[in-house]
Amino acid sequence: MNDTVKYVLDEGRIPKVWYNIAADLPKPVPPVLHPGTRQPIGPDDLAPLFPMELILQEVSTEREIQIPEPVRDVYRQWRPSPLYRARRLEKALQTPARIYYKYEGVSPAGSHKPNTAVAQAFYNKQAGVKRLITETGAGQWGSSLAFAGGVFGLEVLIFMVRVSYDQKPYRRALMETYGARCIASPSTETHSGREILAKRPDHPGSLGIAISEAVEVAAQRDDTKYALGSVLNHVLLHQTVIGQEAIAQFEMANDYPDVIVSCTGGGSNFAGIAFPFLGQQLRGGKKVRVVAVEPAACPSLTRGRYAYDFGDTAHLTPLTKMHTLGSTFTPPGFHAGGLRYHGMAPMVSHLQELGLISATAYHQLACFEAGVTFARAEGIVPAPEANHAVKGAIVEALKCKEEGVSRSILFNLSGHGHFDMQAYIDYFDGKLKDINYDEKELAMALAGLPSVAEPA
Amino acid sequence: MNDTVKYVLDEGRIPKVWYNIAADLPKPVPPVLHPGTRQPIGPDDLAPLFPMELILQEVSTEREIQIPEPVRDVYRQWRPSPLYRARRLEKALQTPARIYYKYEGVSPAGSHKPNTAVAQAFYNKQAGVKRLITETGAGQWGSSLAFAGGVFGLEVLIFMVRVSYDQKPYRRALMETYGARCIASPSTETHSGREILAKRPDHPGSLGIAISEAVEVAAQRDDTKYALGSVLNHVLLHQTVIGQEAIAQFEMANDYPDVIVSCTGGGSNFAGIAFPFLGQQLRGGKKVRVVAVEPAACPSLTRGRYAYDFGDTAHLTPLTKMHTLGSTFTPPGFHAGGLRYHGMAPMVSHLQELGLISATAYHQLACFEAGVTFARAEGIVPAPEANHAVKGAIVEALKCKEEGVSRSILFNLSGHGHFDMQAYIDYFDGKLKDINYDEKELAMALAGLPSVAEPA
Secondary structure (H helix, E strand, O other), X not given: OOOEEEEOOOHHHOOOEEEOHHHHOOOOOOOOEOOOOOOEOOHHHHOOOOOXXXXXXXXXXXXXXXXXXXXXXXXXXXXXXXXXXEHHHHHHHOOOOEEEEEEOOOOOOOEOOHHHHHHHHHHHHHOOOOEEEEEEOOOHHHHHHHHHHHHHOOEEXXXXXXXXXXXXXXXXXXXXXXXXXXXXXXXXXXXXXXXXXXXXXXOOOOHHHHHHHHHHHHOOOOOEEEOOOOOOHHHHHHOOHHHHHHHHHHHHHOOOOOEEXXXXXXXXXXXXXXXXXXXXXHOOOOOOEEEEEEEOOOOHHHHOEEEXXXXXOOOOOOEEEEEEOOOOOOOOOOOOXXXXXXXXXXXXXXXXXXXXXXXEEEOHHHHHHHHHHHHHHHOOOEOHHHHHHHHHHHHHHHHHHHHOOOOEEEEEEOEEOOOOHHHHHHHHOOOOOOOOOOHHHHHHHHHOOOOOOOOO | OOOEEEEOOOHHHOOOEEEOHHHHOOOOOOOOEOOOOOOEOOHHHHOOOOOHHHHHHHHOOOOEEEOOHHHHHHHOOOOOOOEXXXXXXXXXXXXXXXXXXXXXXXXXXXXXXXHHHHHHHHHHHHOOXXXXXXXXXXXXXXXXXXXXXXXHOOEEEEEEEHHHHHHOHHHHHHHHHOOOEEEEEOOOOOHHHHXXXXXXXXXOOOHHHHHHHHHHHHOOOOOEEEOOOOOOHHHHHHOOHHHHHHHHHHHHHOOOOOEEEEEOOOOHHHHHHHHHXXXXXXXXXXXXXXXXXXXXXXXXXXHOEEEEEEOOOOOOOOEEEEEEOOXXXXXXXXXXXXXXXXXXXXXXXXXXXXXXOEEEEEOHHHHHHHHHHHHHHHOOOEOHHHXXXXXXXXXXXXXXXXXXXXXXXXXXXXXXOOOOHHHHHHHHOOOOOOOXXXXXXXXXXXXXXXXXXXXX
């Protein structure tokens, strides 16, 4: 067999629908609650923040939701994304495993995020919105929304967590090249930002704070809406193009994954690759083991509590039931900024409760080591977030070697690390350390969870 | 018509041969001369530096040279590369022109350079070579050879021009991630390096110096060879996969380029896109206007002399007839490091003398402005080198608008700018300036050209 095995679909095979796993669940996901009344919210409650089409997708239980042609048209720039068999990595590991990876770094912004950014920009444009506000950590989401805003002619304003704003000027430059405006958060432009800066003028920021700022600004003007890059149902939905394409590519390969591995921050790239396969299983198809890999320094699925919590620090968002470390928990500053979020997508949390997926956590040194092994074999340098998926896949491949069995392993290489080379330099220089969260802080954040029961 | 128009060839359409324009020339390119005897060199003279297969390609006049299957196999990872119709750019410019770009940034190292790096690594491996030595400016070539060395299990040592070594740590990190060793040049590891450092300990380096160092080290050990990323015939040859694919993609588009635009440093990406089209013209096919775009701060084709000169500063290389600014000319430190070379590929120079191509030069501010226009429309951030091609294409497109005619413009987007975001930051901050070379220095360098006549 050749060293390079790439499964390419022609552009007619870009999925025509998004797959909604809500249609196939044995039990529905718990309802979203209003932050004031603590009663289930309706579509109108979300209308100040999102266009109605996205709100309807958020609550839909239809299995298939049509992808508008203008969205498929933009997807066409980089989709269908390739599925690779990692032959050179298999050789390097001397494993009998068959390792496959779906590569989402081929998008203009370099990650899976444009899959939803383009859809969100389209629906907002269609609803007459002029301006989108969002937040970003490491900048993968912000740069993707900046790209999508440029395509559809929307102004984009991004609150970027200050520590990343200062440490990652290149992602910021990418957003500005696309024409977006980028503000360090906490900022003086919002009530929530000013309140935090009054207490601590050098606050490094967090995703929870940046969400509070973005939501506050978005709610102020009728021509302005909010956009979120993960966690919500409609965001996960848009990512399912990944897994649907992978199913078709595995047919080409005449194979099927025994195990699917993906990293989880908010849960969207994980959902994108895993949900279409889980849907087949739920409808009576082949069973597949699905492993979520999270950072040991921010382990919502493996150490969080499954409870109702806020999505942001200022408690402006609705309450959702999810695995959470508590909305006041500040994750330590490890390099996979895209995974530094206190909560997990409610839908992903629900699947873990149903026993359909499992989760594991690794520290960053082991993930960078895996990433360098992968880069030397396959030539692609993964983003620090994606290194968690690489690590998970290598662990599975080495298990195959130990057991002397050949399993088929699929992982999602959600993005490249071209804007993260400082992290690799730090790794090579021995400056990168494993970071633990503060156990006391976690205990306090969990103790501070709102006491809200799931409505009967 | 849709906004995104992408022409994709299936992997069976990766060219099976490289196209050698020497076969179709009305007059052969002037011979390469020995630096000592100043007589035409033979294959044996080059044997200390290159494996025989590459030397034979260097002097071949066969029209088609078979691409070895193991090389095509590695190409398969990212080839055939896409050809895009830049519909969103056309709209932004309000031009009737049909703008197409071939995108070579899809390779693992992010530029066209792996097309030849993979081939060179393969032939060296086949010849029993253990170690490859090269030089790099901005790092696109170095990272590509590091990638290819990794694939074929060769050790790679890279002399990187010191100013880039210090200013572009991320490209260096990429080379190290691939497992290569990277040394700032001038270094203390070579005679030529030590000599220069003795005169000026803080010397910023140049490509000419780095070549001297690499050639010196390569000649010392039998298991070690030298590799060059541009200029030489065999390097240009390997790049012709680009234009061959583009010809097939234009057939899909039912169109043909009226004008082809590409940036030139050493000339390899230009040759890659243009030679196969020029070959068709030379064999009686449709005429195409071909424009080489070079940096105004290092304008070998537009301001250099067509004369025999050395490829390096220490005069260790053979003499080739080319457009040169003089091997002692140090180009000023503008951002497109890959275009900072005193000479032009002898084959490209020869074509200009034959009137088959024309050249134009732009300063960097105009090129960055063009690059940002392109990025906002198309979502891809070009490398500073490629911005010269973008600028040239936009100039042609605006001419169409003025004249009210729709011409078909093809340009080569030779690489992405993910590792060059500091240049964009400087551009946005107003810190980027147009830089002129020193007229006196150029005059001196030209006056210092060796007086060598072309053998009769």
